[in-house]
Amino acid sequence: MNVLSIAGSDPSSGAGIQGDIKTFQSHGVYGLCVVTAVTSQNTSKFFDVKPVAPSLVKSQIRSILEDFKVEAIKIGMVYNKQTIQAIHSELKNIKIPIILDPIFNSTTGGILQMSSALKDFKKFLIPMSHVITPNTIEAQKITRIKIKSMKDMKNAAIKIQEMGAKNVIIKGGHLVENDKITDILLAGKRFHTYHHERMSFGNHGGGCTFSASLCANIAIGKDLANATDSARLFTIQSMKNSVKIGRGVQITSIRDKIENELHRAITEFCSIPSISEHIPECQTNFVYSKLNPSSLKDIMGLEGRIVKTGRVGTVAGNLKYGGSKHVASAVLEMAKKFPSFRSGINLKYDERIIRKAMTNGLKVASYDRNKETQENKEREGSTISWGIKTAISELQVAPDIVFHKGDFGKEAMIIVFGRNPEDVLKKTLKITQIHPST
Template sequence: MRPLTAMTIGGSDSSAGAGIQADLKSFTALGIHGTTVLTSITVQNTQTVKKIIPTPLKNIKNQIETVMEDIPIKHVKTGLLYQPSIAKIVSNATKKYNWKLIIDPVLTATSGDALASTNLTKEIKKALLPHSTIITPNIPEAEALTESSISTVNDMRQAAKTIHQMGTENVIVKGGHLQDEQAVDILYDGKTFTELSLPRIPYKKAHGSGCTFSALLTGYLAKGCPIQSTFTQSKYALWNMINNGYHVGKGSDVLQITAQTIKDAPQQFPSSAHITTWLHLSEFLNKIIEKLPVSFTPEVGCNIGYAIPEAKTIQDICALNGRIVRSASRIQRCGSLRFGTSKHIASIILAMMKTYPDHRCAMNIKYNIENLSLIKKTPYSFSSFNRTNEPEDVSSTMDWGTQTAIKKAETCPDFIYDTGGIGKEPMIRIIGTNPKNVYEKLSMIISLQKQG
């Protein structure tokens, strides 16, 4: 079966965080075969752009023609065009091949360095916008296109309207430059505004986020997704890529552009509390997996859950929709963080919160005499329940067991265990106020184990 295809027309980033390198990673992560037309070579790293070397115009035309005579491509995105003459070439090709054109109007790098020559903005408006499916300006780019100042979300809406009147089918104005706590992006299709808001991720300055976002849009459209879901999925995937970004140099972070990062990206959140809860649990999940020894992993696997404040139902609790499991001598995660996915861990947390509302996080680990003895060496409190004492009319063993253990304890238990039953593996649960608190308790007993 022939794979889906897309094309990126843009510049090469020698640090591989942006440009066609980021585009190809994004296409691949979505299962799209990406083709490239190189408009320029940039001499750059994560800190600065030192030089831009444009590709000769004849070579740009030849790249397009050679790819198109062999590979069927409908969805094309542009990135760094650099000069007006390249925009004209893309415009002519768009009309010739009837492309669905996604424009990322690259004018400056994350570092602040200029990535466009004189009159490129004018040529984008004249030659590309009337033939485009989407354009994705950030605020400085939208200001350049509209020749207006943008300092509020309402200004973003007006800019989207103005740009739409230039001929494109859809406009996405990205609001990251507003510096509010929430990063707001606005989609305008000529009739309706759709706004997506996600919290700004602290201490993250993401290199290549604009390239990656437009490449994700291109990939989802190539897969046949409608514009609304394309916008939503791309926004959440990018947010998770920024959240999992990493340092390779001394400057901006590089995004974690992988199929797994897309898979793990959150779905739409019903409230800001759900967003914050997901973000905090996501932050510590990988730390827990890295630290967790095989000897602490039960046969049924581990899970961890975290509730929003004043949680009432399983839908208010975020947990893995799989488990943390043993694979030979390794620990690996199966599944992604989702709300309403684990009745088992949710029942423990909801039962805890009835008595101790601030204890909103729980994780299960393997029960054995050795692990229990480690817990008893800590300053933490512990309690237990016996499954054989469970009344027949109980609908949830975890709810009953947790409440029973709470009643037995003189104070809020940090650990709750049971010794199992017929067909039921014995288990220890770590209870905490948040994922960091659970991580600290887990770390202490692991440290004691290493000490012997």
């Protein structure tokens, strides 16, 4: 899966081409790039910018499209009208979805698009875009609508769509109404709204991270509403993970693909209605392994647990390779025999879950902890490995669920396995939505 970023170079690697490539990699897609301008900036100050010759911009685009199948294209910094016209001439007839991210100014104060280029930006690039992603300040500049309210945001989105953009996202971070930030998506004629808490610190690279994540999510086939939400959540977490590398503003920190997928699945798991009913007394962990793991250090899990909080789950602890022992040990044994099964979660034992799993066509296996030798029981951390190996030793196909009914002083348990966290989550949703009559 290949995606292309057409943007400027940022030597701090917080934004621009460098930031886009990091985001693409974290989503498991291959990032290609065309450089439109070279900037000189750091986390404190903007020094200089020089555009790449239009002929070279054209040549770069042509060289990529002649050799690679590209699933989606992101256009970021375009400094002058000559660059805009060069991009338009090469892309005007393509059918690849274009994500257009208006970038007019740098976080560190530099001008990234000349004012004389705005007319051509609106004439040539907006009509080509599958979706455009301005913040409120950029949307104001494009539409000349003063944005002070949600109504103004919607009116601006409609006006941008009338300029030719198929879909419009306006990010509301600069709209100071309350402690919550609202982003809107105008998809066709329908509005979608997304809310999140305002952060108390600034950072460099958030806008580029969002549009690059959106580009990757569209490339892998998500519909626009889901792609927007995934990109939004990814960006929020990247901003929360911001690190102070230089002397100025913090830079968004991109997690690897395993951490990103696992974090997203844990968030969704915690919000399943009444999921607390299925969290055992020892609490829950959710893990995801690298390919062909050789030890627990290759498996990411929570250092803490997912704990019961009312009717939902709450994460206590951070994600870390080697963070889990018990559930990670189960996944390690499963992945050794069935390499495609790399994720797992533990749930409270419930006969109704086992029955529902079988009814839904899931493969179920079990082991009896009473049959474990005393010698093995006395070896620290060996029980789970023994149990999973015992349960799958005669199987030719990986089970979706392995359970045991406990032992003296040991809680009965279910472990749901899958190819990735999303797969585990889907299976978990199938079996935990139990009605009283089930």
